[in-house]
Amino acid sequence: MSSHAKPSGDRRFLQVHFETMGAQLAASKSGMWLFLASELLFFGGLFTAYAVYRANHPDMYHYGQYFLDWRMGAINTAVLISSSLSAAWSVRAAQLGDTKTLKATLWLTLLLAGAFLVVKYFEYAHKIEAGYIWGGEHCVDNLKVAGKLTEHQIEHCLSALPPEVAHLPIPEHMGRFFSIYFVMTGLHGLHVLIGMALYVWLLRRAGRGDFGPKYFGPVDMVALYWHIVDMIWIFLFPLLYLIG
Amino acid sequence: MVAATRTAELHQGHEETSTHDNYLTHAHGWRSWIFSLDHKRIGIMYLCAILISLLLGGVFALVIRLHLWTPEGALVSNHTYNNLFTLHGAVMIFLFIIPGIPAALGNFVLPMQLGAKDLAFPRLNLLSFYLYCIGAVLFLGVLLASGIDTGWTLYPPYSLEGSRGLGVLLALTGTFIVGFSSILTGLNFMATVHSMRPKAMGWFDMPLFLWALFATGIIQVVATPVLGITVALGFLERLFHLGIFMPEYGGDPVLFQHFFWFYSHPAVYVMILPAMGIVSEVVSVFSRKPIFGYRFIAMSSIAIAVVGFLVWGHHMFTSGQSKWTNIIFSFLTFFVAVPSAIKVFNWLATMYKGDIRLKTPMVYVLGFFGLFGVGGLTGIFLGSLATDVALHDTYFVVAHFHFVMVGSVLTAFLAGLHYWWPKITGKMYDERWARVAAILVMVGFFITFLPQFLSGLQGMPRRYATYLPEFKPLHQLSTIGAIVLASGMFLDAWVLWVSLRRGKAAPANPWGAASLEWATPSPPTHHNFDETPPITGPYNYDVLEEVSEEAGWVRNDGWNP
Secondary structure, three states, X not given: OOOOOOOOHHHHHOOOOOOOHHHHHHHHHHHHHHHHHHXXXXXXXXXXXXXXXXXXXXXXXXXXXXXXOHHHHHHHHXXXXXXXXXXXXXXXXXXXXXXXXXXHHHHHHHHXXXXXXXXXXXXXXXXXXXXXXXXXXXXXXXXXXXXXXXXHHHHHHHHOOOHHHOOOOXXXXXXXXXXXXXXXXXXXXXXXXXXXXXXXXXXXXXXXXXXXXXXXXXXXXHHXXXXXXXXXXXXXXXXXXXXX | OOXXXXXXXXXXXXXXXXXXXXXXXXXXXXXXXXXXXXXXXXXXXXXXXXXXXXXXXXXXXXXXXXXXXXXXXXXXOHHHHHHHHHHHHHHHHHHHHHHHXXXXXXXXXXXXXXXXXXXXXXXXXXXXXXXXXXXXXXXXXXXXXXXXXOOOOOOOOHHHOOOOOHHHHHXXXXXXXXXXXXXXXXXXXXXXXXXXXXXXXXXXXXXXXXXXXXXXXXXXXXXXXXXXXXXXXXXXXXXXXXXXXXXXXXXXXXXXXXXXXXXXHHHHHHHXXXXXXXXXXXXXXXXXXXXXXXXXXXXXXXXXXXXXXXXHHHHOOOOOOOHHHHHHHHHHHHHHHHHHHHHHHHHHHHHOOOOOOOOHHHHHHHHHHHHHHHHHHHHHHHHOHHHHHHHOOEHHHHHHHHHHHHHHHHHHHHHHHHHHHHHHHOEOOOHHHHHHXXXXXXXXXXXXXXXXXXXXXXXXXXXXXXXXXXXXXXXXXXXXXHHXXXXXXXXXXXXXXXXXXXXXXXXXXXXXXXXXXXXXXXXXXXXXXXXXXXXXXXXXXXXXXXXXOOOXXXXXXXXXX
């Protein structure tokens, strides 16, 4: 790099195999959309598993819905939709070169994402504490299995049961509902975490003044990713919390 | 890491070079390789890794064949045998055939066929190579851990039982990671074709190899994530008893089969489409005729990629799925043969009245026609419901998929390797011995797998470590074929090795091909092109004339690298 001056100005982020910033942005965009397509298929497997089990065991879903608190889900839905707004806003701010708004909206997105995970933490903690966990470990399934649970665990499991299910017959292998719940929301939560890491990275770069009207690709790409994470939740919320 | 520094590094990596410099001499030391963002170097690293995998999978195959020399098994214990056929399948499929042509040859050739300096995402390209290596190491870890005797398909409940430990977990993780590598490669290729084509090159001015890689990319991006989530669920099922796949906890093992084949059937098109792309290039160049039916070949690649998603159920005719499902899958299976046949007829029409030159790549391609023809036609018996029920899980299936997947892809891979070898290494190889090797490989292949159709028809089940004495002659013939095939492969390895050591210098365009990768010196410069070559069509041979064996072909309009 000795004999060559570092490219300056708006072209400093232009990689050498592209002719123009526009070509570079177009390439990133097509790459990002393809990645999002693969994300949809990644979750698609889980949605299929959900559908197959729902079709074969509707009673399981009917019983299971009462364990999920729709108010928590609704709060998180509002939180994520707001965060998508601030993510979209941050792209606009970057394009306009409005660094102050950019930083503010990046922070807002990051905080809302964090709020989502805090709510999710309380939901998980409640279920795990009561023993309403996945598959073969689910406490309701093991109530009648001699020696599998301690008396304390049985008491805990029963005391936390939602009142609505008291008169319902317990479906076989109820734990599968919670497997699907935990895997789907868990994978989604992992995506939220990754999104947060990306927003921390964007904040650092925004602080350095990297972004402006000629170079805003990363803000744009991360926002696209963030919208898909939001969108997946918008499907998860009614499927799991609302339509038992 | 700081972005500006990274950009600076990228610039440093791509610094201007003198005209005598090529991508191999551009930088030195092992660091200049493992941190290289140059698609050509990454392609070469892939090539080495993939050839090692091929060797490993091939050694497993040889041990299997030698073991089957006698009915009671000649070499290893039954348990070892089960491990061997599982790893033979897993290594060959996940580490050789799927990444083989796209990641090694495609990586090298794709940007150059576009007249571009690199792939759209060079760092992503290097990352996908690293992921491939990590996945490969995990597969090797399986060998050292408890082993794995489930077959490469990893069907539960057997594969996820409590007694099967580390081996299965490692294999699932390895598959997941290699899958990611494949997604990133496909994504990179598609984005590159989309956004880095020169203005003068429309979609229908691209070489057909690019169409093939693009269609492959569709499958890699859309199908592979489903495999990812499947093996992830398998992993969690084994550790936490989810009850999604294991009947013990209320799970549905047939759901695993659906998920698995939703990826693994399209995956055979990930293998064959790039192979068909190579055939399209080679058959046209060595017939000295523009490819016949360009648009049909291009569109049939896309058709195969799309329809290939809808046929996975033909792996499950005996799984107990409904007969109506079976009928629909059977129909679609026949349907997907149409675009494949379109390609074959167009290749044959390209050769018709052509000036055919039997160089090594062309010899392999002629072998491809034979192997793909036999493999495709025997597929009809497996796609038909009535015959499949009898033939399911017999050696007939083994023979069929070896013909289509292995024979066809391996010969096309070798055709491509010999075709681009002068470009990659800057050296010519010994044409005579390379052709002898090619013929040995193909003859060996036929001797190995034709008898397996017969033993399968007579009821020999696949994956058995021992067999009834009446199958002995057919099994022994098969083993002899495997030895011939292996000797051909080793002879070819020797030919290429000798070429590296003391091959004649290759001209820029030794075969007289019109696509852009030949409009740059052999080996190419670091940036591929010093100036953008004129774009006159990938199969337009009128602009080329042969000077001599040593100087190869030059353009007659005065423009030459």
